[in-house]
Amino acid sequence: MVQSRKSAIGSMQKYRELRDALLFEDDSESAHHLSRFMNFIDSDDFLQSVIGSVVTSDSFDFETWHNSTAERASQLQGVQALTFPDNNSDEMFIRYSLMKRFNNEKNGIFDFGVLIGDYKETVPRFKSLIVRPFVSELGDMLEDAVGFARTEERDLQAVPLNRIPSEKENRIFLSHKTVDKPLVETYFKALEKIGYYPWMDEPEMPAGTNLERALLAGFQTSCAAVFFVTENFKDEKFLSTEIDYAVREKREKGNRFAIVTLLLGKKVKVPPLLANYVYKNVTNDLEGFYEIVRALPIEVGPLRWKKEVIESES
Amino acid sequence: MIDKSKVTDDNNISFNISYALDEGEFLRRECPSCGLQFKTQVSPAQLTGLITPAIQKIYNETHNIENDQAEQLTSEVMTCPYCGQENSASAFFTQEFNDYILRWASREIVFPALENFQNTISQMYSGSKSNSKDFFSLTMKVEKSENYKPIRPISGPEVPDMRIVNLLCSNEKIKIYENWGETLFCPVCANKVLLT
Numbered sequence: 001m002v003q004s005r006k007s008a009i010g011s012m013q014k015y016r017e018l019r020d021a022l023l024f025e026d027d028s029e030s031a032h033h034l035s036r037f038m039n040f041i042d043s044d045d046f047l048q049s050v051i052g053s054v055v056t057s058d059s060f061d062f063e064t065w066h067n068s069t070a071e072r073a074s075q076l077q078g079v080q081a082l083t084f085p086d087n088n089s090d091e092m093f094i095r096y097s098l099m100k101r102f103n104n105e106k107n108g109i110f111d112f113g114v115l116i117g118d119y120k121e122t123v124p125r126f127k128s129l130i131v132r133p134f135v136s137e138l139g140d141m142l143e144d145a146v147g148f149a150r151t152e153e154r155d156l157q158a159v160p161l162n163r164i165p166s167e168k169e170n171r172i173f174l175s176h177k178t179v180d181k182p183l184v185e186t187y188f189k190a191l192e193k194i195g196y197y198p199w200m201d202e203p204e205m206p207a208g209t210n211l212e213r214a215l216l217a218g219f220q221t222s223c224a225a226v227f228f229v230t231e232n233f234k235d236e237k238f239l240s241t242e243i244d245y246a247v248r249e250k251r252e253k254g255n256r257f258a259i260v261t262l263l264l265g266k267k268v269k270v271p272p273l274l275a276n277y278v279y280k281n282v283t284n285d286l287e288g289f290y291e292i293v294r295a296l297p298i299e300v301g302p303l304r305w306k307k308e309v310i311e312s313e314s
Numbered sequence: 315m316i317d318k319s320k321v322t323d324d325n326n327i328s329f330n331i332s333y334a335l336d337e338g339e340f341l342r343r344e345c346p347s348c349g350l351q352f353k354t355q356v357s358p359a360q361l362t363g364l365i366t367p368a369i370q371k372i373y374n375e376t377h378n379i380e381n382d383q384a385e386q387l388t389s390e391v392m393t394c395p396y397c398g399q400e401n402s403a404s405a406f407f408t409q410e411f412n413d414y415i416l417r418w419a420s421r422e423i424v425f426p427a428l429e430n431f432q433n434t435i436s437q438m439y440s441g442s443k444s445n446s447k448d449f450f451s452l453t454m455k456v457e458k459s460e461n462y463k464p465i466r467p468i469s470g471p472e473v474p475d476m477r478i479v480n481l482l483c484s485n486e487k488i489k490i491y492e493n494w495g496e497t498l499f500c501p502v503c504a505n506k507v508l509l510t
Contacts, residue, residue, distance in 0.1 A: 012473045023465055024417065121462040128465050136468060143471035147337065155478040155487075158498055158507035163482065301510055 008146050011046035015142065019135045027123040031108045034131075038103045041096075050145045051096075051138060060090045062097045066115070073117035079129060081116050088137070095134040102126070157302050165298055169256070171199040171222040172296065175242045177232040183264070183285075184228050190289055195300035211238070219245040224258040224296050227274060235271045243273050250277070260295045262288045329369060331418055333361065333411070334470030340489050342472065343406040345394035351408065352395050353476055353489035354501060364404060365415060372419040376427045393504040395490055400504065410469075417467035425463055483507060 018040050022033040041047050041055075065085075073081035084091040102109045112130070113122035172191060176184040184200065191198040199218045215238070219225065225246040227233070235243060249257045261270055261279035270279045278295050282288040335341055340353035341361065356364070374380065390403040476489035484502035498507050 009473050009475045012471060016471070016473075019468070020413075023468065024413075124462040124465060128462075132465060132468065139468070139471040146471075146474055155480050157510045158479045158481045158483075158500070159510055160483040160500070160505040160507050161497075162505075164508055 005146070008046045011044050012142055012146060014040060014044070015047065015138075019139075022131060023127055023135070027127075030123050030127070031103075034099065034103050034109065038100060046145075047138075047142070050141050051092075054089050054092050055096045057089065057093045060085070060093050062094060065094060070115055070117075073115065077117040079116060079118070079125065082129065092134060092137055095130050098130050099134065165223060165256075168221050169223055169253075170298060171197050171218065172292075173199045173218050173222040173225040173242075173246070174228065175225055175239065175246070176228040177230065177234070177239065179232045180228055180230050183230070186285060187226075187228075187289060187292070191292070196296075196298075212241070215241060216245060219249050222249065223253070223256055223298055224260065224292075225249070226292055227259070227261040227271070228264060229261055229268050229270065229279075230264045231268055233268070233271075235273070243271060247273055256297055258295050258297050260292055262291065264288070329422070331365060331369070332469075333365075333414060334472055335361075336472035336474065336489075338478070338487075340472075340487075342408050342411070343392075344408045345397060345399060346401055346405045347394060347399035348397040350394070350396045350491070351476075352491075352501070354392075355487050364407075367404070368415050369419060369423070372416075373423050376423050393499050393501050395488060395498040395501050396494070398499040398504070398506075414467045414469050417464065421464040421466060425461070429461070479509065481507060 018033070018037045022030065022037045025033055041051065069081055069083070072083075075081075084094060098112070098115075102111055105111055107114070109126050110119075110122050112126040113119035116125075174184050174188060181202075188198045188200050199222060201214075219242075225242070227243070227246075233239065246259050250259055259274060259277035261274045261277065263270060263279060263281045278291075280288075280291045282291060333341075335356065336353065339355055339357070341356045342351055342353050344351045391400055392403045392406050393400045394406075475492070477492050479488050479490055479498065481488065481500050481502065483500050483505045486500075486502050488501060490498065494509075496509050498509065499505070500507055
C-alpha cells in the first residue's frame with residue numbers, strides 16, 4: 001500500500017510537470033509537449049487506473065461527433081461549431097480523443113482549425129478550449145484517487161523542547177503509611193499504565209538502600225508528591241521528612257512541582273504543612289486518581305495502538 | 315477578473331483569484347534558504363493577504379501608478395521548520411505559486427492594458443494627414459492585431475506527500491516531509507520542537 005501511494009505521488013508530480021509544459025510553454029513547441037503528455041497518460045499505471053475507463057469508452061461514438069462538428073463548422077465557423085454532450089465522461093472522452101488525434105496526425109494541432117473552420121490562433125484556442133478543461137477535470141480525478149489511496153495516519157505532535165521534562169524531573173512521589181501500601185499500589189499501577197513514572201519506596205528502595213538518601217533522590221527527580229492521608233497517616237518520622245522535602249521542592253521548582261493530598265476517610269485532617277497546597281476529600285479511588293492527574297504539572301502523550309495489538313495482527 | 319468599477323480613488327483594485335490548496339487547506343511553501351518544502355494552513359483571508367500586494371504591484375507597474383502602501387508586502391515573518399532560517403512570509407512562496415500569480419496577472423491585468431494601448435495607438439495614428447500646399451502627403455493606417463488572451467492559469471492537483479504536525483507551542487498545524495527526523499522549528503514562533 002505504501003509503495004503504490006509513493007508511485008501515485010510520483011505520477012502526479014510528473015503529470016503536473018508535463019501539463020504545465022503543454023499549457024504554458026511557447027506555442028511553437030506545443031506539438032512536442034502534446035506528444036510527451038499523451039505518451040505519459042497512455043503509459044502511466046496510476047493515470048490509467050484513474051482515467052482508463054473514460055478514455056477507452058465504447059459507449060460514445062467519437063467519429064459521429066467529429067463529423068457533425070465539421071459539418072456545423074461549415075455553417076458556423078469558429079468555436080460556435082464546438083458543442084459537447086452533457087455527460088461529463090463523454091465530454092472528457094471527446095477531449096482526449098481530439099488530443100490523441102491531433103498528436104497522431106500529420107498536421108497535428110492545426111487540424112483543430114480545420115475542424116472548426118477557423119484557422120486563427122489555432123494553438124492557443126486548442127489549449128484553452130480542449131486541453132485546459134481536460135486537464136482540470138483530470139486533476140480533480142487524480143486528487144480524489146490519491147485521497148482514497150492514502151492510509152490513515154495519525155498526526156504528529158510537535159512539542160517544544162522546553163516542554164519536555166527530563167528523566168530527572170518527571171517522577172511522581174507517592175507518600176503513604178506502610179500499612180496503606182495495598183491501596184497506594186493500585187494508584188501506582190494505574191499511573192504507570194497510562195504513561196507516568198510513579199515513585200514508591202518499593203521497588204525504589206531495595207534492601208540495603210540508605211533510606212534518607214533514597215527519599216531525597218526520589219523527591220529531587222519528581223515533579224509531584226502525592227500524600228495518601230488515611231487514618232493511619234501521622235506527620236512524624238519518615239512521613240514528616242517527606243512533607244519537608246515536598247515543601248522544599250515546591251519552593252525551588254515552583255509550578256513545576258505539585259503537592260497533592262488525598263484525604264481518604266471521614267475523620268482525617270490535612271497535615272498543617274500541607275494545608276497551603278491542593279488537598280481533596282475523596283470517597284473512592286477513581287475520584288482520587290482524577291484529582292492526582294488533574295493536579296499534575298505534566299501530561300501524557302498522543303493515542304497509539306498498543307504494541308501487542310499490532311504484533312497480534314502480524 | 316478585475317472589476318474596473320471597483321478601482322478605488324487611490325487606485326487600489328479588487329479582484330477574484332483562486333488557488334488550489336490541499337485537503338485541510340494547506341498551502342505549499344518553499345524555504346528560500348534550504349529549498350525544502352513544507353505546508354502551512356491558510357484561511358481564504360490569509361491567502362488574500364498574501365496575494366494582494368503582488369497583484370497590486372503588477373497592476374501599478376502596468377498602469378504607471380505609484381502606490382507604495384498598497385504594494386507593501388506582508389510584514390509577517392516565517393521560520394523554515396527544517397533549517398530555522400527566518401524570512402518574510404512572501405519569500406516562502408513556491409516557484410509554482412509565483413508562476414500562477416504571474417500568469418493570472420498576465421491574463422487579467424497586462425493583456426487588457428496592452429489591448430487598451432493598442433486601441434489607443436490605432437485610434438491616434440490611423441487616418442491621413444496632408445497639407446495641400448506641400449508636395450508630400452502622408453496616409454497611415456494602423457490595424458490593431460488580434461491577440462488571443464493568455465490561457466487561464468491552473469493550480470493543483472496538490473500532491474499529498476507530507477504529514478500533519480500539530481505544533482503545541484503555537485497551536486498551529488503544518489505539514490512536513492514524511493521521512494523527516496525528530497526535531498523541527500515552529501514556523502510561527504521559531505521554537506525548536508520535538509516530534510512525538
